[in-house]
C-alpha cells in the first residue's frame with residue numbers, strides 16, 4: 001500500500017502543544033496520514049524503553065515508522081576506523097528500528113572527499129558488501145536498508161550509482177529523493193516525462209518489485225552550481241520539483257512507495273497535500 005507521511009515533527013505539531021514523538025501516531029492517524037520517518041541524523045539517541053513506547057503507540061494507530069541513519073556514514077571512506085564507525089551507525093539504527101517496530105532504514109551512501117570518483121565508488125561497493133553480509137549475520141534480513149540519491153554533485157548517489165548499489169542485494173532498496181535529483185542537476189525535473197524517465201531507469205536497473213516498493217523522499221529544494229542548498233516548502237514556485245506530475249506517474253504505474261515528505265517545517269501538511277492530490281486521481 002502506498003504511504004504518505006512527514007520526516008520528523010513539523011512546526012504545526014509543536015504549535016499545537018505536542019512535545020514528543022510518541023504523540024505523533026494518534027495525531028497523524030487523525031490527519032489521515034500513514035507513516036513517519038524518525039531521524040537519527042545526528043546520532044542514534046533513543047533508549048530502548050522510549051523506542052518501545054513509541055513503537056507501541058504507532059502500532060496501535062497503524063502508522064508505519066521508518067528511520068534515517070546518522071549523516072556521518074561514509075561507505076567510501078579510506079580510513080578503516082571510520083569504516084568501523086559506519087557499522088555502529090548502521091546497526092545502531094537497525095537495532096532501534098526493530099524496537100520501534102519499523103522495517104525501513106535510509107542512509108546516505110558517502111562521498112569521495114579527495115579521492116577519484118570511480119575508485120571511491122568501487123571502495124563503497126566493497127564496504128557495502130561487508131555491511132550487507134553483517135546485516136545478514138546479525139539477523140536483520142527482515143529489514144530494508146534504503147540507499148538514498150543525494151543532492152550535491154560531490155556526493156556519491158546519483159541515480160545510476162544508487163541502482164548499482166541496490167542491484168546485488170535482496171534487502172537493499174533505493175530511496176529516491178526527487179528533490180535531490182532535481183537539485184544536483186539544477187532543475188532537470190520539469191514534469192511528467194522527467195519523472196517517468198527516472199522510474200523507467202529504476203525499473204530497468206532494479207526490476208518491478210524494488211521500483212514498486214521504493215522509498216521516496218520528497219521536498220522542493222533550493223540549489224546552486226554544486227547542487228542542493230536548502231529544503232523549501234510547497235509554497236516555493238521557483239526551484240521545484242512539483243509533486244503533482246510525480247503523483248500521476250505513481251498512479252499510472254500503480255506504484256506503492258513509502259513517501260516521506262521533507263519540507264522545511266511544513267512536512268506534515270505537505271505530505272497531506274500529496275496524499276489528497278494522489279487520491280483525487
Ligand SMILES: [Zn+2]
Nearest residue numbers: 068106108148
Ligand atoms: Zn537523507
